Amino acid sequence: MVFPNFLIIGAAKAGTTALHSYLQQHPQIYMTPEKETNFFAFEGKKLNFQGTGDEAINKFSITDIINYEKVFNQVKNEIAVGEACPLYLYSPEAAAKIKTYLPNVKLVIILRHPVSRAYANFLHLVRDDREPNKDFFQALQLESQRIKDNWEWFWHYIQLGFYAQQLKRYYELFSSEQIQVYLYDDFLVEPIKIIQNIFDFVQVDKTFLPDLSIRPNKSGMPKNLLLHRFLTKPNPIKTLLKPLFPTSVRQKIQHQNLVTPEICLASQKLLLDLYREDILECQDLIGRKLSNWLK
Structure with missing residues (x-):
């Protein structure tokens, strides 16, 4: 029986799909064939999300341990075995379940400016022909009702950006040596450096150079x-x-x-006002200055 020894747990729209693709190329790494299983968020649950297009997550999410084990049946002699699932950072239950099943797991987190992340999230759903409201500011106003109506987590444009709240669950359960946090801006500027740092973190050959020519999951x-x-x-x-x-x-x-149309000033102000305290708390948690996120 094989389980992951590392997980990319978020954040959504912060490069996790690209990381999954690039790490999958490494001969010493096994990544799940499909990017997300959502197992640690939804174990034991019967899913019935009601948003536009939510039938997909209801169908592909793995909710039982037997089927989760099957995802790793093809592992051979790879050193690092991983999964990328941005829902794990956001899920209030995933951290505790990961701790139960994988107490020694290594956790990779990549964070994006929360305002940019929310807008990219919106554009992703517009791109996929799921978001019925093409005005971002108006879509933000609908979030609380959509959550009440049981639309899946990816519609939570605002809530997904409160990183400090989410990180605390992991820092309380796992040692700091098990957690590696990166910033999306650094990944854009020096992708090879970040990827090779992750290779080193999961203890595989860090000199391997993946093909970065394909950029998966672009929003717009x-x-x-x-x-x-x-x-x-x-x-x-x-x-x-x-x-x-x-x-x-x-x-x-x-x-x-x-x-990618410019985000309107009203949306920027609304979100930045909401995120300000969380950003300050987040920078203390990860030990990185995030002053540019406050502008």
């Missing part, structure tokens, strides 16, 4: 909605053409069709 609003739907939704023509266009080409076309 489609310039051409018809083209976007053709590229992202199943259709027989795309299936026929797929062998002629490698993943990198298809991704490049999709990314070029996405734009």
